[in-house]
Amino acid sequence: MKEDGMKESFIIQVRGLFAYYGRNQVLKNINLNIEENKITAIIGPSGCGKTTLIRCFNRLFEMAPDSSSSGSILYKDNDIALHDPIDLRREIGMVFQRANPFPTMHIYNNVLAGYHLNGRHLKKSDADRIVEETLKKAALWDEVRDKLFQSPQRLSGGQQQRLCIARTIAVCPKVILLDEPCAALDPISTYRIEELMLTLKKDYTIVIVTHNMQQAARVSDYTAFLMLGNLIEFGLTNQIFTSPKNKRTEEYITGRFG
Amino acid sequence: MTIMMLRLGYKYQKFQDRLATCVVYFLTFLTVLPLFLVVGYIVLNGFRHFSLDLLIKNPAPVGEAGGGVLNGIIGSVIIIVIAALMGIPIGVLGGVYLAEAKESRFKHILRIAVEILQGIPSIVIGIVVYLLIVLPMRGFSALAGGVALAIIMLPVIVISTEESLRLVPHELKEAGIALGVPGWRVSLFVVLRTGLGGVISGILLSLSRIAGETAPLLFTVLGSQFFSLKITQPMAALPLQIFNYSISPYPEWHSIGFAVSFLLLIFILTINIMTRTVIEKMSYKRR
Numbered sequence: 041m042k043e044d045g046m047k048e049s050f051i052i053q054v055r056g057l058f059a060y061y062g063r064n065q066v067l068k069n070i071n072l073n074i075e076e077n078k079i080t081a082i083i084g085p086s087g088c089g090k091t092t093l094i095r096c097f098n099r100l101f102e103m104a105p106d107s108s109s110s111g112s113i114l115y116k117d118n119d120i121a122l123h124d125p126i127d128l129r130r131e132i133g134m135v136f137q138r139a140n141p142f143p144t145m146h147i148y149n150n151v152l153a154g155y156h157l158n159g160r161h162l163k164k165s166d167a168d169r170i171v172e173e174t175l176k177k178a179a180l181w182d183e184v185r186d187k188l189f190q191s192p193q194r195l196s197g198g199q200q201q202r203l204c205i206a207r208t209i210a211v212c213p214k215v216i217l218l219d220e221p222c223a224a225l226d227p228i229s230t231y232r233i234e235e236l237m238l239t240l241k242k243d244y245t246i247v248i249v250t251h252n253m254q255q256a257a258r259v260s261d262y263t264a265f266l267m268l269g270n271l272i273e274f275g276l277t278n279q280i281f282t283s284p285k286n287k288r289t290e291e292y293i294t295g296r297f298g
Numbered sequence: 299m300t301i302m303m304l305r306l307g308y309k310y311q312k313f314q315d316r317l318a319t320c321v322v323y324f325l326t327f328l329t330v331l332p333l334f335l336v337v338g339y340i341v342l343n344g345f346r347h348f349s350l351d352l353l354i355k356n357p358a359p360v361g362e363a364g365g366g367v368l369n370g371i372i373g374s375v376i377i378i379v380i381a382a383l384m385g386i387p388i389g390v391l392g393g394v395y396l397a398e399a400k401e402s403r404f405k406h407i408l409r410i411a412v413e414i415l416q417g418i419p420s421i422v423i424g425i426v427v428y429l430l431i432v433l434p435m436r437g438f439s440a441l442a443g444g445v446a447l448a449i450i451m452l453p454v455i456v457i458s459t460e461e462s463l464r465l466v467p468h469e470l471k472e473a474g475i476a477l478g479v480p481g482w483r484v485s486l487f488v489v490l491r492t493g494l495g496g497v498i499s500g501i502l503l504s505l506s507r508i509a510g511e512t513a514p515l516l517f518t519v520l521g522s523q524f525f526s527l528k529i530t531q532p533m534a535a536l537p538l539q540i541f542n543y544s545i546s547p548y549p550e551w552h553s554i555g556f557a558v559s560f561l562l563l564i565f566i567l568t569i570n571i572m573t574r575t576v577i578e579k580m581s582y583k584r585r
Contacts, residue, residue, distance in 0.1 A: 100476060105401075130478030140469040144491050154477040157487050204473070211477060 057111035081260035133213035139200035141192035154211035178206035198229025344560025380444025393459020416453035424514030440533040443519035454504035462496025495580025506569040512537035
């Protein structure tokens, strides 16, 4: 962790966050800082609140019925509760566990969905440029350049997931939240997405929830370990995986439970 | 001994199985029998009297032979269009509301109201529209008929829209919201767009339902012997013509009644086939 003088580089700061579904407490006093242009992995056993935590970042959590939370999350030093959720979600994009391209739009329009759904019309030349640049960034251009106007449902699962990443980065967010993006993918597609994350790191801050500890170890700079809604340990990935301070972290990453 | 008993048991099971299959086939046959009887009877009697004149001529005056039901075809189309213009937008938006809005007391009441509306006999709706529109306007009119039919199609569209939108995966909605799209835009441009196939087939089914409604038209449109395009005046409609020709004392009119029934049947059948096509072509398929 960095000293106080470097506070500016924390793009998201979580302060004493509690979250509940009904009376069920899913996050208990979470404090953590997400550093800009780094990859932060959130690991932990199923049901530990990983997904809930990142869904708090873009205020998707509050859409769920019966949800409530306390504490605060600062995005660029401003409390997100005071932020317009619509604008916030344009700054903090999200990619989901199951690839979910819009089945009613072809690939080209899927990339531009963030513009079209908001009623923003682009000049054809701008639209073409955005689609090409974005798909190149998402490492998908070479595979789909000849089928831009086909249904995304013909693509493989990994390609669909990269299309979803493209759709997310097309609207130029600052942060990308990835909720177990490789859970449904084979190792090769997973490898491609991991490579992609490492290149995207230059331009975006990435927070990834993953079940796969090797994945966290391979790609992330920082790792947070959650268990039963508690943040057990948070620090440099290297340190967490080589010399964890907490016994439970050690037990989890060595596969003794979870 | 034991093997023989097992074999007997097996044969008994096989017999039970056959028996159950026979019963199911028989009940299926009983279910579709009335359909074939009705359709067969109409086709047999209607097709015999079907002619081009029926489509291009207006009714002949009493005592004269020949004539057609052009005024009824046009009238039915006009009344259905009026009903659709009112019923479709309100019904679809109502369905979107029920499927997408947060649970609330108002929504609960609305859902119950729609279910009750669906159960109200069409003749009652006809009387209500008679009191609310025909009496104040001092006259029967195609407009009043359109309103009555719109009320009848409304719950069908609301319920089918809600049900098709509920089938749209939640992930797609979240994808839209996570892109920073306001909720109502996601409802219209993602959820409604994805479920559009189901919504359209619901609309088509409601159209085929109202195409044959007769009772509410008796109180509202009245019917007419003449060709008319004025929606503030009484108008002819196919179901009314079937009614009038069939209760008349003249055999030739009976045969015209059958021919018009046949025409209406074809019309409704066409809508149903269109519905099937829409369901197959547009419905959202999961990978």
